Amino acid sequence: MSSGKLQLAEDCMKYATDLSGLLLLYSSLGDAEGMSKLASLAKEQGKNNVAFLCLFMLGRLEDCLQLLVESNRIPEAALMARSYLPSKVSEIVALWRKDLSKVNSKAAESLADPEEYPNLFEDWQVARSVEANAVEARGVYAAAENYATQADQPFITLVEAFRNLQVEAEEPLENGDRDDEVAEENGEEENEGGEEEVNQEEGVVDEDSTDGSAEGEEEWVLTPHQ
Known part of the structure; x- marks a missing residue:
């Protein structure tokens, strides 16, 4: 491998059944087909750790989950389902309860199912x-x-990315609402200003009319002749 003869290195690893070496080679080359074949070979030989890594890097999460269950690693399967396959959590929790009840029934009953207690699982609907x-x-x-x-x-x-998408989708609406509120406030201020001007004008008119009426009364007052 150090001399760059990768094909020769691959052949040697196959003959030597060096699964870890093949995992390193295929993952470095991005060889999805080689990784898939290696996963099957590792599973046949009981090298579940290598098989799991191959399946995980290929994105075959359901196969990873099934491999953990078949290996009787049910708690690990539950944790993986919670992180990557929320839709499978209830199914795995049921298996975990059944398996754990053989040892400790109270502990088995304490295992929470998100379908029954979604409030105990943060961002559960987002994860789904x-x-x-x-x-x-x-x-x-x-x-x-x-x-x-x-x-x-x-x-x-992925949860953070999904949240960011939700925030970006909500921002225009919030800004639009804010603009409407500002427009309404400005409109109210203009109306108030207009009312003040009208009131002032009315006040001027009233004063003029009052003065005029007073002058008229003084002009038409009849005084007795002396």
């Missing part, structure tokens, strides 16, 4: 939405040559 939106992207594999550009991108979880 993220899972539904991310299904199609699992089978899309980026080329290994794009690693440099991908590595420079800031790390963000």
Whole structure:
């Protein structure tokens, strides 16, 4: 491998059944087909750790979950379902309860199912939405040559990305509402200003009319002759 003879290195690893070496080689090359074959080979030979890594990097999360269940790693399967496959959590929790009840029934009863207690699981509905939106992207594999550009991108979880999308979608509405509120406030201020001007004008008219009426009364007062 150090001399760049990758094909020869691959053949040697296959003959030597060096599954860890093949995992390193295929993951470095971005060889999805090789990873898929290696997953099957590792599973046949009972190398579940290698098989799991291959399946996980291929985005075959359901197969990862099934492998954990078949290996009797049910608690790990529950944690993985919570992180990557929320729709499978209830199914795995039921298996976990059944398995744990053989040892400790009280502990088995204490396991919470998100379908029964969604308030105990933060961002549960968001996680379900993220899972539904991310299904199609699992089978899309980026080329290994794009690693440099991908590595420079800031790390963000799918839940955070989904939240950001929701915030961006809500911002225009909030700004629009705010603009309407400002417009209404400005309109009210203008109306108040107009009313003040009208009142002032009315006050002037009233004063003039009052003065005029007073002058008229003085002009037409009859005084007795002396």
